[in-house]
Amino acid sequence: MTQTLPSVCPLDCPDSCSLSVTVDAGTIISVDAAPIGEATNPTTNGFICQKVKHHAERVYSPERVQTPLIRTGPKGAGEFRSVSWNEAIELVGSKMRSAIADHGAQAIVPFLYGSSSPSTQAILGDRLWRRVGASRVDHTICAATSFYAYLSVYGAMLSSENDDVLHSDVIVVWGANPTVANVHFPPLVARAQRERNAILVVIDPRRTGMAKRCDLHLAIRPGTDVVLALAVARELEQRGALATDFLAEHAIGVNEYLAAAQPYDLEAAANICGLDLADILSFIDLLIGNRNVMYRVGWGLERNRNGGSACAAVFALPALLGHFGQRGRGIISSTGAASPIAVQYHDNDRRRFPTRPRHFNMNDFGAKLCDETLDPPISVLFVQSSNLAATNPDQTAVLRGLAREDLFTVVHDQVLTDTARFADVVLPATTHFETHDFVDSYGSYTVQELLPVIERVGQSRSDNEVSALLAVALGEPAEEFDPSPQAVFASATNEGAPETAATRIAGETVQFVDTFPTHAGGKIQLASLIGLGVPRFVELDSPHEFTLLSPASSKTINSMFAEFQDLDPSLRVHPDDAARIGVVTGTRVRVFNDQAEVFTTARIDDDLKPGVVLMPKGIWCRSYENGLTVNALVPNSFSDMADGACFNDARVSIAPVR
Numbered sequence: 301m302t303q304t305l306p307s308v309c310p311l312d313c314p315d316s317c318s319l320s321v322t323v324d325a326g327t328i329i330s331v332d333a334a335p336i337g338e339a340t341n342p343t344t345n346g347f348i349c350q351k352v353k354h355h356a357e358r359v360y361s362p363e364r365v366q367t368p369l370i371r372t373g374p375k376g377a378g379e380f381r382s383v384s385w386n387e388a389i390e391l392v393g394s395k396m397r398s399a400i401a402d403h404g405a406q407a408i409v410p411f412l413y414g415s416s417s418p419s420t421q422a423i424l425g426d427r428l429w430r431r432v433g434a435s436r437v438d439h440t441i442c443a444a445t446s447f448y449a450y451l452s453v454y455g456a457m458l459s460s461e462n463d464d465v466l467h468s469d470v471i472v473v474w475g476a477n478p479t480v481a482n483v484h485f486p487p488l489v490a491r492a493q494r495e496r497n498a499i500l501v502v503i504d505p506r507r508t509g510m511a512k513r514c515d516l517h518l519a520i521r522p523g524t525d526v527v528l529a530l531a532v533a534r535e536l537e538q539r540g541a542l543a544t545d546f547l548a549e550h551a552i553g554v555n556e557y558l559a560a561a562q563p564y565d566l567e568a569a570a571n572i573c574g575l576d577l578a579d580i581l582s583f584i585d586l587l588i589g590n591r592n593v594m595y596r597v598g599w600g601l602e603r604n605r606n607g608g609s610a611c612a613a614v615f616a617l618p619a620l621l622g623h624f625g626q627r628g629r630g631i632i633s634s635t636g637a638a639s640p641i642a643v644q645y646h647d648n649d650r651r652r653f654p655t656r657p658r659h660f661n662m663n664d665f666g667a668k669l670c671d672e673t674l675d676p677p678i679s680v681l682f683v684q685s686s687n688l689a690a691t692n693p694d695q696t697a698v699l700r701g702l703a704r705e706d707l708f709t710v711v712h713d714q715v716l717t718d719t720a721r722f723a724d725v726v727l728p729a730t731t732h733f734e735t736h737d738f739v740d741s742y743g744s745y746t747v748q749e750l751l752p753v754i755e756r757v758g759q760s761r762s763d764n765e766v767s768a769l770l771a772v773a774l775g776e777p778a779e780e781f782d783p784s785p786q787a788v789f790a791s792a793t794n795e796g797a798p799e800t801a802a803t804r805i806a807g808e809t810v811q812f813v814d815t816f817p818t819h820a821g822g823k824i825q826l827a828s829l830i831g832l833g834v835p836r837f838v839e840l841d842s843p844h845e846f847t848l849l850s851p852a853s854s855k856t857i858n859s860m861f862a863e864f865q866d867l868d869p870s871l872r873v874h875p876d877d878a879a880r881i882g883v884v885t886g887t888r889v890r891v892f893n894d895q896a897e898v899f900t901t902a903r904i905d906d907d908l909k910p911g912v913v914l915m916p917k918g919i920w921c922r923s924y925e926n927g928l929t930v931n932a933l934v935p936n937s938f939s940d941m942a943d944g945a946c947f948n949d950a951r952v953s954i955a956p957v958r
Contacts, residue, residue, distance in 0.1 A: 301325065305753040306334060308341075309352050310732050311857045312415040314634075314743020315484050317344040317352065321733065321753045328356040328733060328754060342806070343462065343744045349483045351857060357864045358731065359757060363715040365728040366758025375703045378721035385759060385769070388725050393773025395708045395724075396680050403676035405433035406658045411665070413439065413686035416857060417763060418737030418750050419641045420792045424767035424781055425684065427791075431776060435658040435678075437665065438943075441692070445602040445944030447634070449611035452829040452941075453619070455818030456637050458809050460594065460630040462743065465492050467628030468594040470586050472501045474614055475525065476598020479509030480854045482743065485596070486510060499586060503528070504600065505849065506914070507907040516582055519909045521574035522847050522948045523604040526837050529613035530561040531569030532584055536620055537561070541588045543622025550812070551619055553827025553834075560827075560834035572837075574909065587621055592628040600851070603948040608941020609835035619824045624812040631811070638803045639740040640747060641792045663945045664936035666694045669701020681709045682770075684763060685729075687859040689718035690920050690929060693945055694936035696896050699927075712766050715863050718921045728760040735762050736785040738792075745804035764788055831941055838940075842951035844893050846877070849914045850930040850947050856918040869923045871954070872905035872914040881954055888957040891915070893950070896932035899925045899957065913954065917947075 307319040318340035322329040333348045334340045358364070368388035373379025399407040410429050414422050429436070438444075465471050465488050478485040486509070492498035502511040503518045503525070511517045520528060536542050537558050547554050570577040587593060595618055601610045615631060623629045660668050665688065669678060681702075692698045702709060702722035711723040720726050734757065737750045761769075764783040771781040782788075808814050816822045827834050852858075855865040871891055873883065883889055883902040891898045891913075900915070908914060915930035923929070934950045 302329070306339070306751065307733060307753050308739040308748040308750045309348070310416060310418040310737070310739040310750065311352065311860070313349075313857065314482050314741065315343050316341055316739055316741035316744060316746060316748065317348045318748060319348065319352070323753055326754055328359055331355050341741065341744060341746045341748060343484050343741075343746070345484060345487070351855060351861055354861070354864075358714065358861060359733060359754075361715055361863060363863050364757060365713065365716055365720070365726055366760070367728060368759070369726040371724045375705070375722045376699075378716060380726060385761075388727060389769050389773050392710050392725055392770065396770075396774060399679040399708075400432075403679055406435045407676040407679040408432065408434040408682065409437060409660065409678050409680070410434055410682045410684065411437050411686055411688060412684045413441070413662075414684065414763065415442070416860060417685050418732050418735060419639070419740045420737055420788050421763035423788050423791050424764040424771070424783060428767045428771045428774075428776065428781065431771070432774060433657060435660060437660045437662055439662065440943050441662040441945050443599055443602075443634070444942040445607040445939045446597070446599055446611045448830050448942040449602070449608045450615055450633055453612055453615045453825055457811060457817045458637055458815040459633040459635045460811060461635070461745065461806065461809055462488055462632060463806060464627050464630070464632070465489055465498070465594050465596075466495070467592060467626075468492055468498050469496065469590040469592040469628070470499045470501065471594050471596065472503070473510055473514075473596045474503040474598065475601030476596055477504065477508045477510065477600070477851060478596070481852050501583060501586065505909045505912050506851075516579065516586070518575055518579055518583060521572070521909070522849065522912065523606055523840060524573040524837070525601040525610035526606045526613045526835050527564050527569050527572045528575070528580070529610065529617060530835060530837075531564040531566055531580070532587070532617060533558060533613070533620055534561040534564055535566055535584055536588070539588070542620055546622035546624075547619065550817075550822070551824040551826055553825055556827035556834055557616060560836065587617070591623065592626070593618065593621070593623045594628060594630060594632065595623075596632045600948070602939060602944055604946050605838055605840060605937065605939060605949055606836070607939035607944050607946070608829065608832060609837065612829050612832075613835040616826055619826065625810070626813070627807060627810055629811070634742045635745050636740070636742040638745050640803060641738060641740050661938065661943050663693050663938060663943065666692060666697030666701055667936055669704070669707070670697050678707065681707060682712075683709065683719055683723070684712045684766070687713070687717040687719050689722065690859045690862075690918065691931065693931055693934040693947065694895065695928060695932040695934070697936070712763070714760070717859070717863075727766055728758055730756060730760045730762045734760065738789070745809065746802050829941065836940070840949055840951070844951035844953045845911070846913045846952050846954060847911060847948070848891070848930065848933055848950040848952045849912060850917040850934065850950070851914065853916040853918060859918040859920060862918050862920045867916065867919050867923060868903070869915065869919050869929075870901050870903035872903050872908060873954070874908045874910045874912070875904050875906050876910050877913070878902065878904050881956065883954070883956050890955045890957050891933065891952050892955070893933055893952045895935070896928055897926070898928050898930065898932055913952065
């Protein structure tokens with residue numbers, strides 16, 4: 301019997317699409333967009349990305365983990381035997397109890413990154429690891445820097461909506477590639493261009509899909525976005541174009557901010573940013589000449605040592621110009637602040653923890669895994685919803701750490717990832733097609749109920765179910781770790797299960813009309829950035845010639861789907877650079893720096909800026925001949941705010957291999 305059942309996409313994308321899943325005899329036949337209707341997220345608009353259309357290939361992948369596994373071969377070899385859930389949990393529980401007895405609870409480190417999980421799957425895990433007193437790994441690898449920058453400037457002021465660009469005269473897409481990672485945004489921009497003659501400005505080192513159809517492309521040198529934004533601010537002040545009345549009423553720290561911009565005149569900025577002065581002037585003229593300007597700020601500009609400064613300086617531009625107050629103006633950021641679902645569980649019962657948990661940063665976690673001086677040592681690593689062997693910076697350190705024989709590693713995942721191949725125990729995880737949950741969006745003001753459309757594949761269990769099993773194994777009361785959806789939903793909200801609906805009415809989230817900064821006095825703060833004060837620029841000194849970017853691909857979500865997608869691991873090189881170093885498409889090359897070397901083939905790509913090369917993120921280790929991906933070349937240094945990742949600070953040299 302063939303059925304078409306409703307579902308929702310919870311993957312790490314702002315669109316949170318409503319889905320229709322065709323199921324025949326309990327097997328998924330196809331995945332597509334849900335018909336447009338009242339019960340669907342209007343963002344979906346009748347189409348979905350190609351990635352999710354192929355999602356069934358992961359559900360039924362030959363690499364799908366269907367039973368618990370215990371390692372039988374060397375770490376990294378991926379050799380296991382199938383066992384029962386009881387045997388697996390008994391082994392994991394005994395190792396965790398021994399670690400607590402020998403070194404204390406902080407010897408246990410949960411590495412959790414459920415960015416592609418439904419909304420309440422972290423509830424019981426958060427409760428468990430707080431109860432146990434385990435170490436914590438902070439979610440700093442993506443969006444932390446931009447989040448804190450926005451928080452510094454505007455507090456919890458809500459984001460504008462994607463549909464608001466239909467009312468814009470100028471749309472600035474800065475450090476984002478929506479064609480790959482927000483596929484429902486480009487059609488809105490195209491409609492605004494068609495219906496309003498809206499002008500599209502794209503600021504990105506690459507000629508992305510959006511840049512190919514924009515009116516002005518500023519191919520900025522990676523890591524210099526803060527300089528461009530500060531130079532624009534300086535020029536606005538010199539031209540007398542600042543929105544002085546708006547700033548007087550709504551902002552503080554204006555003079556300090558403008559003082560920080562003074563060193564960057566337009567000629568200096570053009571030189572530092574690698575831009576034509578005429579293009580910067582055109583950009584400024586567009587900002588001054590139009591009141592309906594919308595800023596779509598992505599996560600690309602946070603991925604370097606100046607990331608917090610860059611994001612904050614870009615967020616400041618609409619404030620300096622007063623680009624708020626009606627639809628079509630403002631900043632599109634994350635809509636997650638309006639979610640009714642509270643993922644983090646605060647344990648206020650009789651249990652008290654004697655010390656603050658030890659915290660690790662995701663971005664240098666490989667180094668910590670290899671650190672023999674840690675006290676207590678990392679004895680047990682529990683990895684859930686993450687393939688850190690392929691996605692973390694300083695990949696060689698991560699792989700060395702995972703290979704430690706004295707480290708007991710547990711991985712709970714859907715397929716046998718690079719990380720799972722190093723595990724002592726692998727536990728099978730459900731996909732969202734097999735669970736009951738909710739999905740709240742960070743790209744629209746919606747919450748959608750997620751219902752299972754198929755039975756569990758193999759013996760897979762959800763994140764909350766595994767957390768409940770581990771809680772009992774560690775002596776926690778079973779009744780306090782009820783993994784049933786009803787109990788979990790009650791923990792996640794004040795009223796039980798949230799309503800499936802828009803959390804805000806379309807068109808009623810106009811910044812400085814319906815939502816305001818949440819700092820004292822409702823003021824924008826331009827000179828009180830967390831840990832910074834005002835934005836600043838730091839140049840990167842490196843002996844290596846090329847800036848290496850590692851952006852998202854159109855075929856994966858982080859590293860998800862890389863197990864079956866036909867991904868191209870080539871190094872993309874601008875034609876001028878390729879001619880100078882003597883490579884053509886297909887030339888085998890060695891890409892190297894002081895951290896590692898990666899062997900791949902070159903591919904000529906004139907969409908890049910000269911001096912910038914590219915290898916996509918998310919590709920698995922087996923796609924490269926020496927088992928190292930682009931992240932082996934990425935430093936484990938931190939950005940200037942929230943200690944975010946510095947993927948775009950990778951500098952490399954390239955040599956053809958004859």
